Structure formats: structure tokens, C-alpha cells
Amino acid sequence: MAVQRPGAHSWASQVSDEEFRLSELDLHVLGSHPEILAALGRRWRTGPSADTMALVAALPAGLGSLVLAPGWFRQTQGEPWLEPVDFGDGAASTSSFFFLGALVALAVLAALWLRRGRLRAGAEVFAVVFTLVAGIVALPLMASVDVDVLGFAPVSLPVWAATAAAVVVLGAFTLASVGRRAGDAQDFRVTGPADLARADALIAALPPRKAKGLASERTRALGRLRERGMITAGQAAEVEALPIGSSVTLDAR
Template identity: 90%
Template sequence: MAAQRPGAHSWASQVSDEEFRLSELDLHVLGSHPEILAVLGRRWRTGPSADTMAMAAALPAGLGALVLAPGWFRQAQGEPWLEPVDLGDGSASSFFFLGALVALAVLAALWLRRGRLRAGSEVFAVVFTLVAGLIALPLMASVDVDVLGFAPVALPVWGATAAAVVVLGAFTLASAGRRAGDARDFRITGPADLARADALIAALPPRKAKGLASERTRAVGRLRERGMITADEAAAVEALPIGSSVMLDA
């Protein structure tokens, strides 16, 4: 059974101006028919969502700051480090901030790949990394790590903090717009065969075919209400066979 996906009307209600592609209209209409999508040379993207990846990207920096807290608390109380539980040499924090550097590089690469569209969850991950770095540096200094002297164990923390500033600046100043969801819902797997798609749609039960047509009409109407398409564009799309919109942005 095909996985449940948002229908065409939901897509038409949520898609942002920057992400809108009229060619995806019929792909969302046919989203529950992977066999027809395959004939049109498309398939749903799979894997973790962009928001999940952003939250995972924030995790290393959070852990990097967190592992310093118990030792700092003991030091503040005049108690000795309890190695290896407290990891007082900062090596664990250093390791996690190396992971944070990699995570920032991945977020920046994804941002560039999708045309410099920023997402709120990714901005949050970068800000979180920056804050975690600003917390970790004084925590390290409080337990006799030469932070200002750029001790080797502190370098990954400095690096991740500086990288977070750079990435946040890029997201803020150089973004082409806001990304509401994944920039593209479908992968291209090959050329579209409209004739075969027409045949598969024609072979559907009449009730199912009527439902697809109704879903498409509702989606076109919603796009028209939002000002995403003009009245002429709406009429032109409605005149096309279902599946043909995949060629509109070609």
C-alpha cells in the first residue's frame, strides 16, 4: 500500500512562492498512484525530513556543552574532577563540536543545493549551535582550559562557533527566500511518457478518475485564490489531461 501523502489541495494551500512549480500539480494529484508517477518519470522523495535533519544537526553542539556542565559544577563547589565521568580534559566536548562543524557544513551544502532557500528549523539549528559554543567556551575556561590561547581541545569549539556565525549570516543576508517544506517533493527518474500515463489513468475505475479530476480542480482553485496562478493559467491547466502539467516548467 502506498504511503499517505498530502494531497494536491494541501500542497496548493501550503507551497511557498519560492518553491512553487506548476509542473508538480499533477504529481500531487497522482501522488497515491506510484505506478503512474513512475511512467511520468517521477517518484516521491524518501528519507528523513528536512526538519528532522536540522534537529539532528543541532544535537552535537548541545551535547558538547552539556558534557562540560557536571565538571564545571563540581569545580564551582570546590570538588575535584571525577575522571572519566566528568571528562575534565574537554576531549568529549571537543569531539562533539567536531561533529557540529560537520553538521553546519551539511546544512550549508543543502541550502546551496536548493537554491539558497532557508528554513526556520535550520536557522534554529545554527543559532542553537552558536549559543552552545558561546556557553561551552567559558565552561572550558572555568576548568583551566586555555581557551583564549586556542588550546587544541578548544579549537573545535571555536571553529564551530565561528562557522555558526558565518552560516547564520549567509542564511540571513544571502537567502533567496523562505522554504516552507522540502524544496522538491519528487525525484526525476527518467523522461515522462504522457501517452502511457493517459492510458493508465483511463484504466482507473470511473469513480477514482472522477476523484482525481475533482482534486485537481480544487487545487487549481486554491492556487488561483492565493494568486499563485492567473485565471488564464488556471483555464489552460484545466484543459490539459491529468499528468500533462509535468511538462509545463520544462
């Protein structure tokens, strides 16, 4: 079954101010024509969003701290707690394994940040901060189960490394970012340069009724964006004057 994609009017009605990119308008107008999207160097995004991936990246550190909590409770209170997830003597090594995963996740987030032109996003910053806090919490928890944390016992090294890496990555996001990326706003992935001439030819080859429908959908979407205060009358007129498909050449706003 084909995946149902939002039409241009639905997108114009639902897109948030933070996620809005005027350059995506014509892509939504042409969303049911993959061959034209391909000519414009775009395709629909598939799979989990970058924001979802960033939130998943925070999980290893959280789990690394969580598995230490029952041992800490048992040591301080003298009785078991959360027995089904109490790893006993294996809690420290299990936590160490999770923090190795957190270290890899931080490396991936840093690589994606560099790949996207050093633009930071809220979800990615949250994942790094969460990892940092989880590491700070995990170190004393690990010490409470008789691990020589201050002596840098081997089992504690992944926790130290992930915590230090989180500080470095957070510093890079804060001090070296060139701007803020609007979450995972774009619904389309760039696959290459836009060939406007080919896109024009493909649109011209459509049945007249279909081409007229695309123009009508674009006009309705522009009207909806104006109603919501997302664009001005001048911007709407500017887009109306362009051939369908050319909005990809516009700035995000």
C-alpha cells in the same frame, strides 16, 4: 504494508500557506500511480525531511555544551551536579568530540544550501544559530574546567572552529541567499525531466472509471484550495484546462 499517502483533497485541506505549491496538485492526484509519477520525473519523498535533518544537525553542539555544565557547576559551587552525566576530567575532550561533529554538520548544511540553489530555510538557519550560541556558551564553560581556551589549547580548537564556521555559514545564509525555501514543502523528489507525453499516454490507458475519478479528485482539490483562499478562480480555471499531470509545469503559486 503500503504507506498511506494523502490524497489531493486531503493535501488541499491541510497544506499550509507557506508549504503550498500549486505545481504539486496533480502529483497528489496521481499519488497512487508511481509509474505516472515516474513519467513526470517525480517520486514520493522517503526518509527524514530536510527540516528534521537540520534540527538533528544542531544536536552535537548542544551536547558539546551540555557535557561541560556539570564540571562548571562543580568548580564554581564546590559540589557535584548531574553526576550521571558528569564526565569529570574527560568532559573537555568529550565536548571537543561533539563539536567536531557540529563542524561536520555545518559543512553538510552549507553543501545542501549550495545544492538547493542558495535558498535558505528556517530550520537550517535555526541549526546554525543554535550551533553558534552553543559554541559561545561552551568556550567559557571549557575555561572553567581549566582548559586554556584563550591560548587555543588543542582540545578547544574544535569549539573555536565550529563557532567560527557557524558565523561564516550564518553570514552566507543571510547575505548570499537568493531567497527563502519554504521549509521541506515538497512531498515529491525530482528524479528527472517530466515527460508529459508519456504521462498522458499512461493516464489515457487507465480504465475510464479510474480516469474519471482522478479528474473528480482534482476538481474537489481545486475547490478546496479556492475555499481556503489559496488560489483564485482564474488559477483554478487555468489548471482545469490542463491535462492531468501538467500542473508540474506551473510555478509554486
